[in-house]
Amino acid sequence: MPELPEVETIARGVHQRVRGDQIVQVWFSSHKQPFKTTARIQAGKLPGRAFLAVHRTGKHIVCELGPSGHSAISTDTASPQPASAQWIVHLGMTGRLLVTTPDAPVAPHTHARLTLQSGREVRFVDPRRFGRLELRLLDRATPFAAAGAEPLTIQPDEFAGLFSGRKLAIKAALLNQSLLSGVGNIYADESLFHAGIRPRRPAGRLTKAQLERLRLALQQVLQHAISLGGSSVSDYVDAEGVRGFFQLEHCVYLRTGLPCLRCNTPIRRILVAGRGTHYCPKCQL
C-alpha cells in the first residue's frame, strides 16, 4: 500500500493518537522477517519510553521516543543523559500501523503490539513481511535520514539535477529512493500521466520544461492524495482502519484497457524496472 501519501496519512493519525503516551509492554511475533533490529532487542529497549512525536520521512514512519527508565531527574551532572530513541517503521508492500483499543480482535499477520499507558495498542500487521521495524538508540546511532530528496519541497534546479546524464527510464528514476524518497508505483505513473511524459523516456533526455512539468505534477498529485487520505487499492487503511479515497482519482494506475479519461484511448500496461506501468499512448509522449 504505502507510498508517500499513505505513509504521511498514517504518521499523522498515529501522532494524534499516541503523542505523550508511554509504552508499558510489548509483544513481537517470532518471525525473523520484519525485524531489522531483532525483536528481542526491541522488546527490551522499548518499554518505559514515551511517544514524543510521530512523523514521516520518505516512506518511513519515524516515532520519536523519549528516554526509558524512571531516573528522570538526576542531580549528578556528571552522569550520562538517558538516551532517547527512534522506532522506525517501514510498511513494505502490505504493512499496516494501527492504533487500537486493547479488545480489538488481533488481525492475522500481526507482528508487533505495543501496549500503552492509556490502554491503547499500537499494532503492526504485515502479511507479506516486506516491512521493517528498526530501533535506533540515539546515543549510539545518528537520527534517521532518508537517502533521497523530499519530493514535496524539492526545488526546480535540484529536481532537474537528479536526472541529468542518466540513461535509465524516467519512471525507474522516479522509483529510485536514493534520488527521491517517497515516490512509488502509483504516484510515478500518475505524475507521468499528468506531465504528459512516457514512462520509458530516458531521464537525462527530458527538457528543462518537461522536468518542471513533472515536478509540479508530482507535487500536485502527492498533495491531492494526502488530502484524500491516500490510495486504497486493495487493503490500505490509515491508523484508524479507515480507507483512503485517492484511488477514485487515478487516471492510469491499474486502468489497463480502460479509456483514457482525457482522450478515450485505451490505457496501456508495460513493464518498466520490473513494475507494472500504465500510461496513455496518446497523451504521453
Next chain:
DNA sequence: CATTTCACCTGGTGGC
C-alpha cells in the same frame, strides 16, 4: 559506477 534482475513473502483473482 550505473543499471537491471531477482529473491524475499502471502493472498487475491481469473481461466480452465
Next chain:
DNA sequence: TGCCACCAGGTGAAAT
C-alpha cells in the same frame, strides 16, 4: 471445488 499462472503499494543484494 481445485489447481495454476499471474498480479500486487517495496527494496536491497547480486549480476551485468
